Amino acid sequence: MIYSFSTYELDTEKFELRKSGGLVPIEPQVFTLIQFLVENQHRMVSKSEIVEAVWDGRAISDSAISSRIRSARNALNESENASQFIQTIHGKGLRFVAEVQELGDTRSSSGAVDPVPQDVVTTATSAQVKDRPSIAVLPFECLTPNSEDALFASGLTEDVITNLSRFRDLFVFSRVTTTALAGAGLSAQEIHHRLKVDFIIEGSIRKSAEKVRVTFKLIDATSDDTLLSERLEDTCTLQNLFDFQDKISLLIAGRIANRRHLLRLTEQEDARRLCSTAKWGTYRWIAQYYEYMRTRDSVLHASVRAGLTDALTNDPKSSDGAAALAVLLLDEFRFGTNSRPGHPVLDDAYHHAKRAVANDLSNAFAHQSLAMVQYHRGEFDEFLASSQRSLTLNSGRADALAAFGCLNYLAGYFRRAMIQLDQAIDLNPMENGTARLVRAGCHFVENRYSAALLDIRQTDLPDLPWYHAYSIAINYAAGDTETALAQALLMQEQFPDFLTQAAAMRDVLKICDEVHVKFDAVWQEVFVALEMSRK
Structure with missing residues (x-):
C-alpha cells in the first residue's frame, strides 16, 4: 500500500519513505513506527501498542521508544513543538494528525506480493542503473535455529540495504526484489542475468547467548568472484541488540561502499553502448574523483577537474558531480594543486557546493562539500551545521568523517576530530590516506609519539608535501633522528619552499595556534640540524 500525506509517500511494499519523489533515509524500526501511526491515523495509539507493533511486545526501555519517536520526527522534518504529523498526547500516546490518502496497492488480487516479471526487471532496471554500480543484498542467512535470531537476520538485511541506499552514487535494489529471487535459489550469475545487477552481497549470522558473529561477502555478479569477505563479531545481549544491529549494518555497508576500487562497473556491451549518455559520463568522472582522493595525484586532479566541469554542462542536475567538483576546487x-593565479577558486567551490545541495537536499555528499567550503570561508558555525546534516543523512561515509575530522583537528577540537577519524578508519580499515595522516597529527600534538609514528607509517600520500612534513616532525619527536633528517633532505629537494608556504597557508587552512606552533618548532629544529650535518 502507498500512503500519501503532505509531500510524503509511504510505500509499505518497497519499505520506502519518499519526499517529493526523493528517497528519505530511514531505519527499519522507524519506518515501522510511522507505518503503524499512519495506518491508525483515525485514533490515538498507546505506548504499549507501539511496543507490540514495533518490537513484537519485547521489554523495551522508555529511552529506546523515545529515540525511535525522535527519529520518526526527524525523518518527517518536524519538531515535537510543531506537530504537523505526529502529535504527542502526554501520558497517553501518539496520534498521526496529517491528512492521509491511500494511493494504491502493489499486491495481486490473491493478497500475495507479485514477483517482478523477468522482462520488466531486465529492461526497466538495466537502463536505470548503468549510470552507477548496482548492488543487490540477499537476505542474511540465520545459522542458529531460533525465531528471534531469524528476526535479527531479517532486520540486519533491511538495515544494510538502508545504509547502502544512503550512498547516492550506488543503485541498491529493494528487498522485495532480492528476496523473491533468493527464494527461487538462483545463483549470482542467474540473478545478474535477471536484474542486470553488478554486485551481490550475501551473508549469515550465528548467535549465541552473548555473542553474534556476522560474515558477509561482496560478489562480482558477472563472474561469481568474491571481491571481499569479512567476519565481524562482538558481544550482543538483549539490552544492546538494536544498537549492535545498527553498528554492524553500518560497518557492513561502510566497508563495501567506501572501497570504491571494488565497485567499478564492468565493461559490458550495454555499458559501453551507454557510455555516451550524460549521466554515465558524469559517473565516470566521479569514479576518477574518488581515485584522486585516495592518491592526491596532481595530474589526476587536473584531469578530473576539467572532466567534471565539462560533464556538468551536459548533466547540470548531478548533485554528486557538483559536490565532487567543489572539493577538487577546494584542493x-x-x-x-594545479593553481590558476587570479582565479576566484573558493567562490567557484562555494557555487558548486550550493548547487550540489540545491540539486539534492538529501545527498550527504552535497552537504559534505558545502561544509568543507564553509570551513575555509571562515564560517565555522555553518560548517558545524552542514557537517552534522551530512552525517545525519549518511553516517557511513568514511571520506566525510575523515574530512570533518581533519577540519576539527585544524580548528583545535582534537577530541571531536579523533572520534571522527577513528570512525572513518573503522569503516574503511584499508584507509591509508587523509584519516591516518590527520590522526597522526592529533597524536603528535597531544604528545602520543608512538601512536603518531604508527599512523604515519601506514599513510601513503607521496605527492602531498604535508605528508612528508608530518613524517619529519613525528619521526624526530619519536627519537628517530636519522629518518627525520633523511626525509628533510628529500623534502628540500622536492619541496624547497615548503616552510615558507606552510606559514603562508596557515590562514588559508585556518590552522589553530596549538597545531602550527608545535609542528613549526620541530621543523625549524630539524632543518637547523640538517644544515649543521652538512658542515
Missing part, C-alpha cells in the same frame, strides 16, 4: 584553493 586547488587550500593546497595550490
Whole structure:
C-alpha cells in the first residue's frame, strides 16, 4: 500500500519513505513506527501498542521508544513543538494528525506480493542503473535455529540495504526484489542475468547467548568472484541488540561502499553502448574523483577537474558531480594543486557546493562539500551545521568523517576530530590516506609519539608535501633522528619552499595556534640540524 500525506509517500511494499519523489533515509524500526501511526491515523495509539507493533511486545526501555519517536520526527522534518504529523498526547500516546490518502496497492488480487516479471526487471532496471554500480543484498542467512535470531537476520538485511541506499552514487535494489529471487535459489550469475545487477552481497549470522558473529561477502555478479569477505563479531545481549544491529549494518555497508576500487562497473556491451549518455559520463568522472582522493595525484586532479566541469554542462542536475567538483576546487584553493593565479577558486567551490545541495537536499555528499567550503570561508558555525546534516543523512561515509575530522583537528577540537577519524578508519580499515595522516597529527600534538609514528607509517600520500612534513616532525619527536633528517633532505629537494608556504597557508587552512606552533618548532629544529650535518 502507498500512503500519501503532505509531500510524503509511504510505500509499505518497497519499505520506502519518499519526499517529493526523493528517497528519505530511514531505519527499519522507524519506518515501522510511522507505518503503524499512519495506518491508525483515525485514533490515538498507546505506548504499549507501539511496543507490540514495533518490537513484537519485547521489554523495551522508555529511552529506546523515545529515540525511535525522535527519529520518526526527524525523518518527517518536524519538531515535537510543531506537530504537523505526529502529535504527542502526554501520558497517553501518539496520534498521526496529517491528512492521509491511500494511493494504491502493489499486491495481486490473491493478497500475495507479485514477483517482478523477468522482462520488466531486465529492461526497466538495466537502463536505470548503468549510470552507477548496482548492488543487490540477499537476505542474511540465520545459522542458529531460533525465531528471534531469524528476526535479527531479517532486520540486519533491511538495515544494510538502508545504509547502502544512503550512498547516492550506488543503485541498491529493494528487498522485495532480492528476496523473491533468493527464494527461487538462483545463483549470482542467474540473478545478474535477471536484474542486470553488478554486485551481490550475501551473508549469515550465528548467535549465541552473548555473542553474534556476522560474515558477509561482496560478489562480482558477472563472474561469481568474491571481491571481499569479512567476519565481524562482538558481544550482543538483549539490552544492546538494536544498537549492535545498527553498528554492524553500518560497518557492513561502510566497508563495501567506501572501497570504491571494488565497485567499478564492468565493461559490458550495454555499458559501453551507454557510455555516451550524460549521466554515465558524469559517473565516470566521479569514479576518477574518488581515485584522486585516495592518491592526491596532481595530474589526476587536473584531469578530473576539467572532466567534471565539462560533464556538468551536459548533466547540470548531478548533485554528486557538483559536490565532487567543489572539493577538487577546494584542493586547488587550500593546497595550490594545479593553481590558476587570479582565479576566484573558493567562490567557484562555494557555487558548486550550493548547487550540489540545491540539486539534492538529501545527498550527504552535497552537504559534505558545502561544509568543507564553509570551513575555509571562515564560517565555522555553518560548517558545524552542514557537517552534522551530512552525517545525519549518511553516517557511513568514511571520506566525510575523515574530512570533518581533519577540519576539527585544524580548528583545535582534537577530541571531536579523533572520534571522527577513528570512525572513518573503522569503516574503511584499508584507509591509508587523509584519516591516518590527520590522526597522526592529533597524536603528535597531544604528545602520543608512538601512536603518531604508527599512523604515519601506514599513510601513503607521496605527492602531498604535508605528508612528508608530518613524517619529519613525528619521526624526530619519536627519537628517530636519522629518518627525520633523511626525509628533510628529500623534502628540500622536492619541496624547497615548503616552510615558507606552510606559514603562508596557515590562514588559508585556518590552522589553530596549538597545531602550527608545535609542528613549526620541530621543523625549524630539524632543518637547523640538517644544515649543521652538512658542515
